[in-house]
Amino acid sequence: MLKREDNEKLTRTGPDAPLGRLMRSYWQPAALVSEMPEDRPVKAVRLMSEDLVLFRRDDGGWGLISRFCAHRGVDLSYGRLEDGGLRCLYHGWLYGPDGRCREQPAEPPSSTFADKIRIRSYPCEERNGIVFAYLGAGDPPPFPAFDCFTAPQAYTFAFKGLWECNWLQGVEGGIDPSHVSFLHRFVGEDPREVYGRQFSEEVAGTGQKLSKLVGDHVRPDIEVERAEHGLRVFAIRELDGERTHVRITNLMFPNAFVVPFGNDKVFAQWHVPIDDENHYWYMVLYDFAERTDAETLLAQRLAEVTLPDYRPIQNRGNDWGFDATEQSELTYTGMGLDINVHDQWAVESMGRVQDRTVERLGVSDRAVTANRRLLLKSLEAFEAGSPLPAQPLDADGAARLVGPVAVDMVGPTTGWQGQWAAHDARRRAESPWATPLGSPALSDDTAAGAGATADA
Known part of the structure; x- marks a missing residue:
């Protein structure tokens, strides 16, 4: 739980609020x-x-x-x-x-x-x-060389959605790796063609779809480590004595996260305050292997929202589309097949601004507690004029902020720690646009040319 004054610090983002100044x-x-x-x-x-x-x-x-x-x-x-x-x-x-x-x-x-x-x-x-x-004081910092910024536009897709709650609830949902074992599971047959692909795709080397794999292994070991971009989060599920499922997600400080979306796709998602009781999530999906069909993806996403506000059709005003029959026969939530709605319900149902003084956190909440500690420490650093995570001071610093690596893979139960970086390196080596981490990024023109050559 948080002290009330700390909950206020981490949820108030107006122009005069300490966190508001940091986020700006x-x-x-x-x-x-x-x-x-x-x-x-x-x-x-x-x-x-x-x-x-x-x-x-x-x-x-x-x-x-x-x-x-x-x-x-x-x-x-x-x-x-x-x-x-x-x-x-x-x-x-x-x-x-x-x-x-x-x-x-x-x-x-x-x-x-x-x-x-x-x-x-x-x-x-x-x-x-x-x-x-950039709403802050002075000159804006250079953009980091994160994949979501350096990927050629032909390999990306961007969208947004309105959530009627404080921004931090959205971020904390995204960096919580244990909820996927329940919130996004099926109790009936998985309709692959319409469900969120990261949970309907087969995890290589398992013969299982991700929704089934994480549903069968509900107690992941969660490890969190500091990184230049913020936090790196490991969710480790031992499948048997020989194989372990490794899912790596990231906090991209201060208000974004990066997660794998199937075998070759990753998305970065920012949770941006409209005010302290409402926010938009913005997503950039990027594909390491194939050009995105942005027109089809846009049509699919627009079918789930109302314009001009991008408010989901299933929302708190209609109980997020909850259907008791569906809950008993198909999805764990009973709230349809769009995983965004599942996440939306989870964070909106806490209230407009969650009262964290009454919650009870456990070992499985390590990423959430690590993020709060990082935010509070960063507020102190910001007030003191000290460096902040994921904030490059110059072009060289921006070039060093790469990735971050987000993978969904199966490795050896003993020694998986040495496999995830190699897994990502192989994906990048086979990609028509990505470069090895630590190497200069391709320009858009060079990457586009590489993509055209690969397509040919």
């Missing part, structure tokens, strides 16, 4: 590129309790500024894209991507009033279908 010192997802209208790429965004508006710049980049005009407080998300900026509909004040007021048409020609007006603005960068924003 990292690049955070602000929107999907695919949700920006092509005919008028302007969208209201609420990010860590700040109301902003995102828009496409003339040069193809992105601008992110305060949602409200400094003149009379009018909503700029309805503004006109004109003259390289966003023009307020009320009196025609024009704002550039840097937040500076460029024009005030009703003021005298000799007026310098516009020079004194500037609203909040934040730098943005686009990476694999997501617009990231």
Whole structure:
């Protein structure tokens, strides 16, 4: 359990909250590129309790500024894209991507009033279908060389979803390796074609689908170690005297995790506060072996949500689609075949902000407790101006932040520790775009060419 004051520290992310300031010192997802209208790429965004508006710049980049005009407080998300900026509909004040007021048409020609007006603005960068924003002080840090950023876009897919609870509940669900033995299991026949592939794919060397394997082995040994990216989490399930199932997931500090999704796929998922009681998860799926069918994947995901908010059709308002007959005959949850809904129910059902002062954690919660300790220590480091996890200070530091390795494999019961890195190295060696960890990443053009050669 946590002390009440620590629970407050780790859940409050507004502009003046200690954790809010820490999280703003990292690049955070602000929107999907695919949700920006092509005919008028302007969208209201609420990010860590700040109301902003995102828009496409003339040069193809992105601008992110305060949602409200400094003149009379009018909503700029309805503004006109004109003259390289966003023009307020009320009196025609024009704002550039840097937040500076460029024009005030009703003021005298000799007026310098516009020079004194500037609203909040934040730098943005686009990476694999997501617009990231930096809301912190000073210059933004370079992007790490994580796979989710360096994979060619043709091998990736990005999406998002709304969860009606605090951000930390989402992250803690993602780094908890023991829940998969129950939450995502079947009691009936596994309908492979529609269920989340990481639980319906056969685990190489076992003849079993992951949902069956983890369901039969409900007591994994969990080990957690610090890493440059945050935490590396091992879930070890001994199958017999000769074979052990090893699943490695990661915390990508401060609010993302990286998990294997089948044999060749991995996804990184950020849990980004809208405010302290709601958040979006953003995902970049990347495939080491094959180009993604982004059009099909997008259609599948859009069928599970309502727009424009990306709220799941199954949500707390309809009991997450719970069906007692399904629970007795097909899925353990009785909440349908979308594993995202299972995770959503688990973290939303705790309440908007979980009261961690009354929980009881065990040995199987090692990753959760390790994450909380890391967050609290990092808050102290941030206040003291000390280095933080996964935050490169320069290009060389960013180049060293690679991976992280996320694998689902079977190794020898004795000596599995020496196998997971080799397993990942083989996957990278066979990939049309990935490079060995520690080697310079391929440029997008080089990787795209490699992919084309492989396809040919």
